[in-house]
Amino acid sequence: MQFETVAWAVASGIISHVLFNRLEPRGLKSLLSLLLIPPIIATLAAFRFPTSLEVAAASYLLILGIYFGTLTASVILYRLSPFHPLASYPGPILCKITRLRVGYVACTGQQHLYYKQLHERYGSYVRTGPNHLHINDVTILPDVMAYKPFLRGERYGRSRIKGSTGSLHATLDPEEHAQRRKIWERGLTSSAIQDYADALFKRVQQLIEILEIRRGVPFDLSGWISCMAFDFMGDLTFGGAYNLMDAGKDRMASPPQTMTHMVSLKREVVANVPWLEAFAGLIGSNKSIRKLRKFALHSVLARKEKGSSTKDLFYYLLDEAGSGSQPLSFPNLILESTLAIVAGSDTTGAALSNLFFFLLTNPDVYTSLQAEVDKEFPKGADILSAPSSNIIRSMKYLNAVINETLRLRPAIPSGSQRRLPKGTGGIMLGEKFIPENTTVQMATFSVHQNPKYFAPSPEKFFPERWIEEGPGHILNYAAFLPFSYGPTNCVGKNLAMFEMRIVVCSLLQKFEFELAPGYNPSEWDDALRDHFIFVKGRLPVVIRTRG
Numbered sequence: 001m002q003f004e005t006v007a008w009a010v011a012s013g014i015i016s017h018v019l020f021n022r023l024e025p026r027g028l029k030s031l032l033s034l035l036l037i038p039p040i041i042a043t044l045a046a047f048r049f050p051t052s053l054e055v056a057a058a059s060y061l062l063i064l065g066i067y068f069g070t071l072t073a074s075v076i077l078y079r080l081s082p083f084h085p086l087a088s089y090p091g092p093i094l095c096k097i098t099r100l101r102v103g104y105v106a107c108t109g110q111q112h113l114y115y116k117q118l119h120e121r122y123g124s125y126v127r128t129g130p131n132h133l134h135i136n137d138v139t140i141l142p143d144v145m146a147y148k149p150f151l152r153g154e155r156y157g158r159s160r161i162k163g164s165t166g167s168l169h170a171t172l173d174p175e176e177h178a179q180r181r182k183i184w185e186r187g188l189t190s191s192a193i194q195d196y197a198d199a200l201f202k203r204v205q206q207l208i209e210i211l212e213i214r215r216g217v218p219f220d221l222s223g224w225i226s227c228m229a230f231d232f233m234g235d236l237t238f239g240g241a242y243n244l245m246d247a248g249k250d251r252m253a254s255p256p257q258t259m260t261h262m263v264s265l266k267r268e269v270v271a272n273v274p275w276l277e278a279f280a281g282l283i284g285s286n287k288s289i290r291k292l293r294k295f296a297l298h299s300v301l302a303r304k305e306k307g308s309s310t311k312d313l314f315y316y317l318l319d320e321a322g323s324g325s326q327p328l329s330f331p332n333l334i335l336e337s338t339l340a341i342v343a344g345s346d347t348t349g350a351a352l353s354n355l356f357f358f359l360l361t362n363p364d365v366y367t368s369l370q371a372e373v374d375k376e377f378p379k380g381a382d383i384l385s386a387p388s389s390n391i392i393r394s395m396k397y398l399n400a401v402i403n404e405t406l407r408l409r410p411a412i413p414s415g416s417q418r419r420l421p422k423g424t425g426g427i428m429l430g431e432k433f434i435p436e437n438t439t440v441q442m443a444t445f446s447v448h449q450n451p452k453y454f455a456p457s458p459e460k461f462f463p464e465r466w467i468e469e470g471p472g473h474i475l476n477y478a479a480f481l482p483f484s485y486g487p488t489n490c491v492g493k494n495l496a497m498f499e500m501r502i503v504v505c506s507l508l509q510k511f512e513f514e515l516a517p518g519y520n521p522s523e524w525d526d527a528l529r530d531h532f533i534f535v536k537g538r539l540p541v542v543i544r545t546r547g
């Protein structure tokens with residue numbers, strides 16, 4: 001082999017690396033062009049006058065091998081070198097080289113545990129990708145989440161359909177986001193939430209009736225709670241499109257839930273390895289997203305045709321009140337309705353299921369909470385009525401149990417992601433310099449178990465920490481982030497809290513719960529999967545009606 005040939009192949013590998021760094025291609029065509037065109041040019045340049053097609057093909061293959069070898073070596077050496085902007089941050093070598101490592105972890109659903117272990121090993125700032133940092137230090141949180149100069153990371157901005165500009169959660173531009181968020185906020189004010197109370201009360205009553213039939217027989221409480229959360233969001237968004245409880249789906253495998261789980265999983269993997277998006281269509285993983293959208297399309301059409309008899313969330317999204325603001329386009333309406341379902345049901349379903357798991361594995365907490373419920377709502381007192389809302393909001397122990405559940409098992413464990421765009425020149429935050437083009441993430445699961453913020457025993461379920469102080473007590477509210485922080489935090493927080501309080505009080509007033517015989521509580525955490533939202537397994541219980 002001639003020296004000139006090798007030199008061309010090596011040079012094209014290095015040029016490709018430089019171009020990849022500069023252009024960061026994401027589309028399939030640009031990715032393939034950038035990968036394949038340089039070695040073609042190198043082949044043509046090295047063999048200006050090939051003697052035959054076979055020689056040209058053999059040369060191309062040879063150059064391709066040298067080219068990919070050089071490109072890979074160049075990428076690895078640069079990412080591990082002291083010249084890389086994130087060189088001073090510690091982290092596993094494989095993560096520094098490629099995001100495929102965390103992409104794999106995302107597939108397994110063990111991200112929450114993985115990042116926690118990394119922080120325990122490497123400290124508060126860990127390099128989790130060539131240009132990624134995971135941070136377990138809330139002192140810089142206000143700067144990171146302020147939306148300037150940081151923007152939303154690559155995790156967002158993917159939920160698009162033809163003719164749409166994306167859902168609220170996928171809106172990257174801060175001004176556009178603020179405009180869109182106003183529509184959501186109108187639908188989630190305290191008075192709007194009061195209008196949704198009847199729909200919630202009906203669904204909780206339905207859940208109680210369903211559970212009553214199952215007295216004395218083991219059943220999956222977590223599945224039924226999720227069905228209720230789905231049905232309730234379906235009522236608010238699609239005028240009652242789901243009715244999973246009617247259909248008797250006491251398992252996680254009901255079609256809309258499975259679709260949303262598949263969508264979250266795919267999104268989470270692609271969010272970790274953004275260039276995989278280019279290949280996602282090829283391996284058919286977009287099927288679940290298309291199915292979910294089709295389902296949303298039919299539901300939106302049906303809801304539009306039906307019109308509104310009460311003010312539900314869709315009423316505000318569609319601006320049926322005619323507030324004069326720019327109405328959402330039809331494609332955007334589909335995306336927003338889908339977002340409402342995904343963001344509003346799996347989250348509350350997961351939080352409530354985790355809460356019951358903690359109650360059933362912490363008998364003292366269960367007894368204390370039961371005592372509070374019995375004091376405020378003795379037998380016969382009506383929880384499912386408007387006046388109960390004020391009492392429920394001020395129940396100290398109930399709120400402590402909800403907080404403690406959201407602390408230990410935040411429904412979105414991997415937290416929000418931000419990126420410092422190119423051209424900002426980097427930023428000094430405290431003593432740390434964050435270079436431009438860096439993605440930062442504060443994994444809520446790790447922050448919530450950081451002994452600097454919650455002590456003693458940050459890994460222990462101990463609701464009393466929210467109420468009373470003892471030796472070594474640390475409770476840092478600034479580090480409590482279940483609903484995220486800043487202008488893109490959870491717009492549905494008040495609705496979620498209302499729903500959780502009503503469900504817990506109603507079920508505890510009515511029933512006595514215990515874990516089903518033979519169920520091993522360690523199965524619960526084993527089955528938890530961080531697919532952006534926590535996906536959970538079954539929680540087999542046996543109940544008795546209280547006397």
Ligand code: HEM
Nearest residue numbers: 168169343344347348351411412416483484488490492496
């Ligand atoms: C326990 C229940 C819930 C938890 C823990 C929760 C948590 C969160 C978190 C952490 C975020 C930020 C995600 C990110 O930055 O990527 C978020 C965003 C959001 N949540 Fe919730 N959520 C809950 C319930 C709800 C409910 C009931 C709704 C009602 C529709 C809702 C609607 C939304 C929306 C629309 C966003 C996007 C906000 C934006 O981009 O400005 N969530 N939620």
